[in-house]
Amino acid sequence: MNTMNLTLKIWRQPNTAAKGELKTYSISGINDHMSFLEMMDVLNENLQKKGEDPVVFDHDCREGICGACSLVINGRPHGPQQTTTCQLHMRSFKDGDTIYIEPWRAKAFPVIKDLMVNRSAFDRIQHAGGYVSVNTGSAQDANAIPIGKEIADEAFNSATCIGCGACVAACKNASAMLFVSAKISQLAMLPQGQAERNRRAEGMVAQMDQEGFGACTNTGACEAECPKQISISNIARMNREYLGAKLSSNAV
Amino acid sequence: MSWITNTLTSTLGRKLSMSLTGLFLVSFLIVHLSGNFLLYKGDGGEAFNLYSNFMSTNGLIRVLEIGLLLGFGIHIWTASILTRMNSAARPIGYAVQKTHEKVSWFSRNMGLSGSIVLFFLIVHLINFWFPYHYQEMPMVDIEGKPYKDMYGLVARIFHDEWWYSVLYLIALLLLGFHLQHGFASAFRTLGLDHKKYNSIIEGIGNIISIILPLGFATMPVYFWFFHTV
Numbered sequence: 001m002n003t004m005n006l007t008l009k010i011w012r013q014p015n016t017a018a019k020g021e022l023k024t025y026s027i028s029g030i031n032d033h034m035s036f037l038e039m040m041d042v043l044n045e046n047l048q049k050k051g052e053d054p055v056v057f058d059h060d061c062r063e064g065i066c067g068a069c070s071l072v073i074n075g076r077p078h079g080p081q082q083t084t085t086c087q088l089h090m091r092s093f094k095d096g097d098t099i100y101i102e103p104w105r106a107k108a109f110p111v112i113k114d115l116m117v118n119r120s121a122f123d124r125i126q127h128a129g130g131y132v133s134v135n136t137g138s139a140q141d142a143n144a145i146p147i148g149k150e151i152a153d154e155a156f157n158s159a160t161c162i163g164c165g166a167c168v169a170a171c172k173n174a175s176a177m178l179f180v181s182a183k184i185s186q187l188a189m190l191p192q193g194q195a196e197r198n199r200r201a202e203g204m205v206a207q208m209d210q211e212g213f214g215a216c217t218n219t220g221a222c223e224a225e226c227p228k229q230i231s232i233s234n235i236a237r238m239n240r241e242y243l244g245a246k247l248s249s250n251a252v
Numbered sequence: 253m254s255w256i257t258n259t260l261t262s263t264l265g266r267k268l269s270m271s272l273t274g275l276f277l278v279s280f281l282i283v284h285l286s287g288n289f290l291l292y293k294g295d296g297g298e299a300f301n302l303y304s305n306f307m308s309t310n311g312l313i314r315v316l317e318i319g320l321l322l323g324f325g326i327h328i329w330t331a332s333i334l335t336r337m338n339s340a341a342r343p344i345g346y347a348v349q350k351t352h353e354k355v356s357w358f359s360r361n362m363g364l365s366g367s368i369v370l371f372f373l374i375v376h377l378i379n380f381w382f383p384y385h386y387q388e389m390p391m392v393d394i395e396g397k398p399y400k401d402m403y404g405l406v407a408r409i410f411h412d413e414w415w416y417s418v419l420y421l422i423a424l425l426l427l428g429f430h431l432q433h434g435f436a437s438a439f440r441t442l443g444l445d446h447k448k449y450n451s452i453i454e455g456i457g458n459i460i461s462i463i464l465p466l467g468f469a470t471m472p473v474y475f476w477f478f479h480t481v
């Protein structure tokens with residue numbers, strides 16, 4: 001086990017309307033087996049002991065499945081590894097490092113406080129069509145609807161998106177297209193998703209635009225930073241879904 | 253808003269315009285380059301002057317010229333709207349930003365490469381297109397008929413105006429960067445993505461992003477070094 005001393009430059013912003021700034025903190029005796037969030041917990045305990053305001057950041061499961069944790073660490077969403085911040089360990093850093101910690105930056109993700117941003121734009125996009133609204137009744141026999149293995153796998157891959165927003169944070173245009181395309185794809189490929197296929201693509205894209213996310217330049221930054229390895233093939237599929245829907249739906 | 257304007261003003265619709273006009277402009281570059289190779293025919297510019305005359309008098313070509321103007325107009329107009337929308341989507345930037353090594357510099361700077369190409373384009377039109385159409389040009393006789401001497405103009409500018417040739421080469425380099433990302437990107441925007449042909453499209457993109465600028469670049473070099481006016 002190694003311990004390390006670090007300098008942290010952390011974005012502090014008391015509320016949405018306030019102007020924030022980077023503040024510098026020193027922290028010592030950090031164990032390299034700690035997760036990044038545990039390091040943040042140690043910092044907050046120190047701050048509380050001194051009677052200072054602890055740093056607010058999002059977290060929940062701390063096992064890489066919920067998508068709550070965020071943070072742009074030294075200029076990369078979720079830090080130097082392609083994983084969630086809760087699964088990032090301090091062994092990725094060295095004694096004496098300076099670490100910049102900033103919130104996801106996007107107009108559609110306003111800062112609530114410090115490093116916590118409001119990601120309800122994603123919820124509203126989901127509400128605009130990211131579901132199947134037929135009454136499903138009791139669970140069907142698994143083989144009642146035949147689905148090819150390749151399609152099932154591909155739909156499953158799209159469905160592993162945890163809605164963390166790292167794709168938006170990584171994109172130079174703060175575009176949400178990786179997220180939206182994964183959510184459109186996971187249903188567009190399956191028989192259950194067909195009934196509302198057109199409505200879904202049109203509704204979700206319209207909501208995405210209304211939230212103020214940017215457009216896609218196909219740089220691939222989202223896919224490179226996504227902790228769930230969602231592929232930009234989903235974005236190409238979304239383009240097909242959307243154009244197909246626009247050309248064939250009855251919504252004039 | 254009707255469904256058509258609604259589609260065309262969405263982010264995906266604007267990207268569709270970018271992609272279709274971008275690919276149309278690529279096809280124009282190919283035609284333009286092929287025609288320009290007549291400069292090398294070694295006939296004192298006869299074929300090139302006949303070609304220039306044909307391009308500026310043939311009715312069909314004049315109609316296509318309007319299409320070309322629209323293509324450029326829509327591409328540039330949409331690029332400026334998208335660029336503004338994209339920067340508005342992140343009003344506060346990062347203090348530190350580290351771009352993933354998989355993300356190419358070309359792909360992040362399409363606006364820069366495009367703008368330099370645009371600047372060149374304007375200078376290019378002022379130098380060649382404008383005098384040909386609207387100014388007194390020296391004439392040459394070809395088979396007893398007078399023609400405007402476009403060949404002489406090209407030879408003179410490339411030979412005498414060294415700054416123009418330098419700008420020309422820089423713009424071509426940037427055009428290559430623009431197409432290195434733009435060509436493959438346009439197909440993704442159209443929704444074309446498949447493991448069977450992704451690498452073929454990228455390969456063609458890489459080839460044209462080298463061949464097209466290189467082809468055009470031979471012209472100032474030829475008139476600089478090998479041609480005396």
Ligand code: HEM
Nearest residue numbers: 217270271274277278331362363366367370434437438441
């Ligand atoms: C002969 C000239 C040109 C050709 C052949 C060309 C070609 C292309 C192509 C194929 C694309 C990719 C479209 C896509 O990603 O879907 C593109 C994108 C782009 N072009 Fe051009 N272009 C030219 C001139 C210009 C000019 C003059 C400008 C600028 C003022 C410009 C600005 C852009 C921008 C900003 C993009 C990226 C848009 C985005 O994805 O966000 N281009 N171009």
Ligand code: SF4
Nearest residue numbers: 161162164165167226
């Ligand atoms: S696509 Fe990846 S980066 Fe984007 S929200 Fe889903 S899991 Fe997060």
Ligand code: FES
Nearest residue numbers: 060062067069086
């Ligand atoms: S806290 Fe749940 S994914 Fe990190």
